[in-house]
Amino acid sequence: MTNTQWVSASQSDIEAKVEQRVLGQLIEAVLYEEIAVPLSGIPVSGFDGELVLQGQTAAGEPVKYRFKAKRKFTFDRIRIAREKIERQKGNGEWEAAQVSPFVEEVLGQVQPDQERLVMLQDELRNTFAKDVQAQTYRASVPESGQQRSYDELESLLDGHPYHPCYKSRIGFSAEENAQYGPEFRGDLQPVWLAVSKAESQLSLLEGEDYPAILRYELGSETYRQFESVLTDKGLIVEDYLFMPVHPWQWEHVIASAFEQQLAESKIVRLGHGADVYHAQQSIRSWANQSNKEKAYLKMALNITNTSTRRMLAKHTVLNAPLVSRWLLSLTENDAVAQKLGLVFLAEFAGITYQYEKLPENLQPQAYGNLGVVWRQSVHCFLKEGEGAIPLSSVTYIDGKQPFIEPWVQKYGIKAWTRQLLDVAITPLIHMLYAHGLAMESHAQNIVLLHKDGLPARLALKDFHDGLRFSKAQLPQPEACPDLNLEPAAHRAINRHSYMQTDDLDAVKDFLHSAFFFVCLGDIGLFLLERYGLAESEFWQMVADVIHQYQQEHPEHGANFEKYNLFSDTIRIEQLARRRLWKDMEVDPKHVPNPLSHFRFSQGGQA
Numbered sequence: 001m002t003n004t005q006w007v008s009a010s011q012s013d014i015e016a017k018v019e020q021r022v023l024g025q026l027i028e029a030v031l032y033e034e035i036a037v038p039l040s041g042i043p044v045s046g047f048d049g050e051l052v053l054q055g056q057t058a059a060g061e062p063v064k065y066r067f068k069a070k071r072k073f074t075f076d077r078i079r080i081a082r083e084k085i086e087r088q089k090g091n092g093e094w095e096a097a098q099v100s101p102f103v104e105e106v107l108g109q110v111q112p113d114q115e116r117l118v119m120l121q122d123e124l125r126n127t128f129a130k131d132v133q134a135q136t137y138r139a140s141v142p143e144s145g146q147q148r149s150y151d152e153l154e155s156l157l158d159g160h161p162y163h164p165c166y167k168s169r170i171g172f173s174a175e176e177n178a179q180y181g182p183e184f185r186g187d188l189q190p191v192w193l194a195v196s197k198a199e200s201q202l203s204l205l206e207g208e209d210y211p212a213i214l215r216y217e218l219g220s221e222t223y224r225q226f227e228s229v230l231t232d233k234g235l236i237v238e239d240y241l242f243m244p245v246h247p248w249q250w251e252h253v254i255a256s257a258f259e260q261q262l263a264e265s266k267i268v269r270l271g272h273g274a275d276v277y278h279a280q281q282s283i284r285s286w287a288n289q290s291n292k293e294k295a296y297l298k299m300a301l302n303i304t305n306t307s308t309r310r311m312l313a314k315h316t317v318l319n320a321p322l323v324s325r326w327l328l329s330l331t332e333n334d335a336v337a338q339k340l341g342l343v344f345l346a347e348f349a350g351i352t353y354q355y356e357k358l359p360e361n362l363q364p365q366a367y368g369n370l371g372v373v374w375r376q377s378v379h380c381f382l383k384e385g386e387g388a389i390p391l392s393s394v395t396y397i398d399g400k401q402p403f404i405e406p407w408v409q410k411y412g413i414k415a416w417t418r419q420l421l422d423v424a425i426t427p428l429i430h431m432l433y434a435h436g437l438a439m440e441s442h443a444q445n446i447v448l449l450h451k452d453g454l455p456a457r458l459a460l461k462d463f464h465d466g467l468r469f470s471k472a473q474l475p476q477p478e479a480c481p482d483l484n485l486e487p488a489a490h491r492a493i494n495r496h497s498y499m500q501t502d503d504l505d506a507v508k509d510f511l512h513s514a515f516f517f518v519c520l521g522d523i524g525l526f527l528l529e530r531y532g533l534a535e536s537e538f539w540q541m542v543a544d545v546i547h548q549y550q551q552e553h554p555e556h557g558a559n560f561e562k563y564n565l566f567s568d569t570i571r572i573e574q575l576a577r578r579r580l581w582k583d584m585e586v587d588p589k590h591v592p593n594p595l596s597h598f599r600f601s602q603g604g605q606a
Contacts (some may be wrong), residue, residue, distance in 0.1 A: 016096075018131045022124055023099045024082030026164035027067065028246070029576035031078045033589060036106050043078070045592070047071040051080075055105035057089060063105050065097055066086045071517070073535040074521050075570075076592045085516040100125050104270075111580045118578045123304070130167045133174060136195040145192040148398070150388040151287050152470045154280040155182040157392045157444075161522045163575045169283070171303030180248055182279040188286060189277065190244035190297060192218075194230055195255075195370070199266050199357050200241055201314070205321040205348040214242055214375070217294055218273050226270040233274060235265060242270065243351045243372050246284065246532075257366045271380070274406075281444055282391065282462075284310050293380050295348075298373040311368025312463075314355065315484035317492070319499075320373045320464035324482040326336040328462065329479060330435050336553070341457035342427045343381045343449070346465055348376040378447050378459050382576065386456060389425065391446040391519065395526040402530055407453030413531045416454070417472035418541050421520075424448070424457040425545045428515055432563050433549070433556040436474045438511035439605065440466035442517045467499050468510035473562065505571070508563040509588070512570045517594070535594070543598030566599035570591070 030036050031043075032052070032123070038051040053065045066088070067082040081442065087097040103121055111117060127211040138156075157522035159166030169177055178184050202210060227237045245254060250493050261267045284301035288294040293376075324346040331337035331344070353370035355363050378388050389403075396403040408416055424446065431437045439445075439460060447459035471477055486498055501507065520542060528534040541567070550560055571588035578586045 001256075009022065014135045014139065015132055018128055018135060019098060020082040020085065021131070022128050022164060023097060023102060024080055025162065025166065026099065026124065026576065027065075027085065027104070028078050028080055028163050029162060030107070031069070031080075032076075032591075033574045033577045035580065043071045044526060045071055045076055045581055048469045053106050053372045055102075055109055057101075057105055061276055063090075063101075065102060066094070072323070072525060074524050074594055075537070076082070076515055077374070077521060079525065083529065083531060090530060096304045098483070099128065105196070105374070105402070107580065111578075116150060116234050116580050120165075123168040123170065123579065126170050127165050128176070130169050130177050130181070133177060134158075137178075137184055140239070143325075148403075150278075150390070151278060151292065152185070153389055153393050153396070153403075154277060154406050155185050155432050156398075157281045157390060157396060161395070164577065167305070169303055169305050171246070176248060179248075180283070182281055182283060187276045187289070188279060188504055189275070190286070190299065191247050191250040192242060192244055192273060193250075193269040194226070194235075194240035194242055194270055195351070195353065196237055196266040197241055199261065199354055200243075201318060201352055203239055203318040203321045203350045205346060206325050208321075208348050210241070210349060212225055213295075213470055217275075217374075218242075219275075222273045229270050230268060232267060235268065236332065241351055244273075244297055244299060245370065245372070246301050248303075249299065249301055249369065255367060257362070270572055281392070283359075288377070289371065293377050296345075296375040296377060298347075298375060300369050300371045301551070302369050309368075311353065312371035312373065313486070314352045314371065315486050316335055316349040316464040317352040317371040317373055318484045320350045323463040323467055324348060324485060325478060326481050327437075330437075330476065334434070336430055336434065337427070339425050340430070341449075343378070343447075343457070343459035344463070345376045345378060345381075345447070345461040349376045350464070373464055375461060378449075381459060383448065385451050386449050386604060387451075389448050389450065390443065391448045392443040394420070394443075394448075394523050402526075404453075407450075407529065410452075411454060413527065413533055413566065415529060417533060417538065417545075420448075420455045420523075421541050421545050423457060424520075425542065426549055427458050427460075428511060428544060429549055429565070430553075432508070432511055433559045434475070436469050436507070436559065438468045438507045439463075439515075440468070440499040441515040441519065443522070444521070468507050469500060470504055470507055471500055472502065473504065473507075504562050505567075507569045508565065508567075511512075512565065513588075516565070516589075517572055518568065536597075537545060539594040540598055540601070543595055543601065546595070547601075566593070566595045568596045 032041060037055055038053055040051065043051065048070045050066055051069045055063045055180050057063055065085065067085045070079050072079060079124060085097040086094040088094045100121060103117060108117055172180065179186055204210060226242055230237050231238060233567060251534050258267055275288050275290035280287055284303060285296055285298045287296055301310045303310055313314065324344060327344045328346060331342060350373045356369050358366055382388060393403050428439055428441055431439055441460065445460060445462045445466060448455055449457045449459060471480055474480055522537040524535055528535055546565055569590040570593050571589055574586050
């Protein structure tokens with residue numbers, strides 16, 4: 001199905017709403033990261049009024065952008081009224097503002113590097129086009145409310161709530177986006193390859209057997225068919241590893257970057273299996289629809305989304321099973337983790353190409369483009385009466401009402417929220433306080449397990465590069481595996497992508513920025529705007545959960561200070577600023593921590 005076949009009640013309304021979202025998120029990030037300063041100066045905490053940003057047209061005429069804005073208690077986040085962002089050229093009439101002129105006229109004044117501005121414009125234009133396409137399709141699909149399955153919800157969620165380039169998918173044409181984008185719920189099948197063991201590397205969770213994994217995932221008949229492809233070519237089956245690749249990746253990257261390896265039968269195309277998959281919200285991860293208990297596939301995909309190329313670096317693929325084994329070993333005899341029912345969706349197998357085997361001039365083009373990580377399905381862990389939703393669903397608007405509306409009506413907003421926070425926060429701070437591990441737990445990496453809508457426990461995923469710790473501070477350093485370190489070239493591209501550090505604030509802020517700032521911050525603001533739950537009451541509830549854990553587990557007292565979640569400020573990545581300046585020129589930003597107001601309190605004001 002292509003986008004030309006979709007029927008939309010009002011295409012212009014959809015385009016206007018998407019333009020408002022892209023421009024609104026961009027302005028919020030630009031203000032929050034102080035990239036551009038309003039005429040009245042940076043708004044102080046509690047500000048509620050009109051702001052004006054000044055710019056200049058290409059012809060040198062003055063231009064202004066005005067909008068209503070509020071500075072929130074939640075990390076001093078800035079929220080603007082997206083439905084009325086206006087532009088005025090000279091002394092002319094005010095009119096609806098648009099993204100492209102804003103970048104040229106306002107951001108062009110603070111960053112004259114046209115190359116950086118063009119790159120940002122490209123990401124924003126692609127985000128607009130891809131989201132219009134998705135919202136147009138969604139308007140043609142009947143709503144099904146609370147009957148939506150976990151896998152369906154994974155495909156419906158609308159991208160990063162803060163990052164202005166939340167759906168750029170640079171590399172996908174409109175037709176490819178309709179084919180592979182999760183919103184469109186297309187039936188997909190990976191291309192299976194056989195890769196010479198001499199050219200690849202396999203990492204397995206302890207106790208796993210890769211041929212057995214494949215026979216289960218592929219089915220015996222398909223497995224035999226793939227074996228015969230090799231034997232018909234006179235090749236030895238035992239010399240190869242079978243692995244799935246994204247069909248877009250095969251067509252656009254593998255067939256050309258690995259042309260010589262294909263010609264020499266170091267890589268052999270095997271064909272398709274029998275099972276059908278659907279893309280999840282991360283796009284490069286797929287869920288098996290033919291058998292929901294079979295593994296998720298995370299495949300390298302050389303597109304850029306939310307400003308990041310979605311490759312699978314060799315060290316992360318090899319680390320995935322090592323980190324999963326580590327997490328499981330730490331918690332299997334941990335009474336608290338067991339009582340909480342915490343689930344790790346283990347990444348039990350990973351395969352990567354050994355890029356150093358390629359000619360040196362081909363390595364940069366090929367690096368990170370041929371790899372896969374196998375992850376356990378959440379459906380294997382559901383108990384009787386349990387359902388599962390991505391935590392992002394808490395802020396999802398399903399049609400005209402919030403997805404959580406029936407649960408809020410049933411349990412009450414305060415009781416339901418307190419239960420949600422207890423279930424979501426406790427396992428994550430336990431891993432930090434008891435084990436010295438900060439999890440990169442933004443909402444996309446958290447699965448909420450519930451019973452009839454009441455939060456019950458947590459399942460966590462995406463560990464291959466989603467952990468940060470100081471080995472010297474680990475309670476059990478001997479349990480830490482010998483991880484494959486990120487190569488210098490990888491750190492040069494993204495200096496904030498690492499696991500090990502001696503900076504304990506960097507450990508704490510890894511959890512704080514992903515979970516408290518992005519995930520809980522958005523939930524808190526959503527509950528304020530939809531249900532009138534005051535920000536201060538929300539953050540008091542958050543603090544109460546932390547205080548309760550600390551009171552019940554004084555044995556971890558030293559770590560309460562080492563990883564101080566009630567610090568005055570935390571450090572966050574500047575996602576918009578990193579679009580306009582090189583990574584090495586952008587440091588994390590210190591922002592006010594709402595929890596600091598409740599560091600000494602429980603159930604009342606600090």
